[in-house]
Amino acid sequence: MSKTEAPFKSGYASLIGKPNVGKSTLLNRLVARKIAAMSAKPQTTRNKITGVVHLPGGQIVLVDTPGIHESSTKLNRAMVKASFSTYKDVDLILFLIDASQGFSEDDEYVLQSMQGVTTTKILILNKIDLVPKLDLLGLIDKMHKRALFEEIIPISALKKDGLDLLAPLILKYLPEGPQYFPETMITDCPEDFLIAEIIREKIINQTHFEVPYAVAVVVEQVEESKSDVLVIDATVYTERDSQKKILIGEKGAMLKKVGSLARKEIEKRFAIKVYLKLFVKVKNRWRDNDRYIKEFGYL
Ligand SMILES: Nc1nc2c(ncn2[C@@H]2O[C@H](COP(=O)(O)OP(=O)(O)OP(=O)(O)O)[C@@H](O)[C@H]2O)c(=O)[nH]1
Ligand SMILES: [Mg+2]
Numbered sequence: 001m002s003k004t005e006a007p008f009k010s011g012y013a014s015l016i017g018k019p020n021v022g023k024s025t026l027l028n029r030l031v032a033r034k035i036a037a038m039s040a041k042p043q044t045t046r047n048k049i050t051g052v053v054h055l056p057g058g059q060i061v062l063v064d065t066p067g068i069h070e071s072s073t074k075l076n077r078a079m080v081k082a083s084f085s086t087y088k089d090v091d092l093i094l095f096l097i098d099a100s101q102g103f104s105e106d107d108e109y110v111l112q113s114m115q116g117v118t119t120t121k122i123l124i125l126n127k128i129d130l131v132p133k134l135d136l137l138g139l140i141d142k143m144h145k146r147a148l149f150e151e152i153i154p155i156s157a158l159k160k161d162g163l164d165l166l167a168p169l170i171l172k173y174l175p176e177g178p179q180y181f182p183e184t185m186i187t188d189c190p191e192d193f194l195i196a197e198i199i200r201e202k203i204i205n206q207t208h209f210e211v212p213y214a215v216a217v218v219v220e221q222v223e224e225s226k227s228d229v230l231v232i233d234a235t236v237y238t239e240r241d242s243q244k245k246i247l248i249g250e251k252g253a254m255l256k257k258v259g260s261l262a263r264k265e266i267e268k269r270f271a272i273k274v275y276l277k278l279f280v281k282v283k284n285r286w287r288d289n290d291r292y293i294k295e296f297g298y299l
Helices: 023-031 074-084 105-112 133-146 163-172 191-206 241-248 250-270 290-295
Strands: 009-016 049-055 058-064 092-098 120-126 151-154 216-224 229-238 273-282
Touching: 009 023, 023 049, 023 058, 023 092, 023 163, 049 163, 058 163, 074 290, 092 105, 120 133, 120 163, 133 151, 151 163, 191 216, 191 229, 191 250, 229 241, 229 250, 241 250, 241 273, 250 273
Parallel strands: 009 058, 009 092, 092 120, 120 151, 229 273
Antiparallel strands: 049 058, 216 229
């Protein structure tokens, strides 16, 4: 008698949560490649970002989303809208919280936004490396009582704790389906976008106060030269002249540092030598201007 093979499973799972809970870190960990920008500052992710996890019996298409928060600028509203837009399009919602903060008011706000959404939900308690065991058990118990989630999974994305169990568990909740992406493909984000995000991540991590939030990066041109060097022109937009000065730094030191960090990562990501040219421009209050929000790729 021939053994029947288990059917191939595949589907979309979105990473949802308030800002800074580790959604992008988890995406990068599960895909085992760096795709999404990560930082210790909230509101890092601004777009939906796809990451494909290839498993022996199936394929998980993860969708990283911007952290959901009560939004102030038009940009923030567009970001949150992008997260909401996944609710009904995906097969599974992975609801992330920062276990070291318990289930906070901001998490409740995210949960409220899902009212009436019948998509299956799994609760992921991230950052358990920061939580004493007893507190964690208490949190799991409290969340079980809410009876809103199909599963509750404690992990540490940063320390890669619990991830071996998480991937097959996600697959369990996905339907039978086709291989959406070839095995060589880990994202469908365009190259320009990935490059812009690497540059923006370096800026977020090197600057402070309002600067990380006021920055947008647009890759203007990517060209491979005859000598196998990728020549990249990118513009960094800020909202004010004072922010532009900070970004350029004393004798150009900040721009040089950001450029050098970004160049090294782009070289690693695309396995090619890179010549990166950064320009800084000011677009007054672009975060409240529909035209610029669209132009910079957030609408
Ligand atoms: N200690 C600890 N830190 C973590 C863990 N996972 C993520 N972090 C940190 O949490 C911070 C936020 O991580 P991100 O992955 O950027 O969070 P995010 O949810 O994508 O944030 P937004 O894009 O702003 O919504 C970073 O400093 C990460 O290193 C974890 O398991 N343990
Ligand atoms: Mg993120």
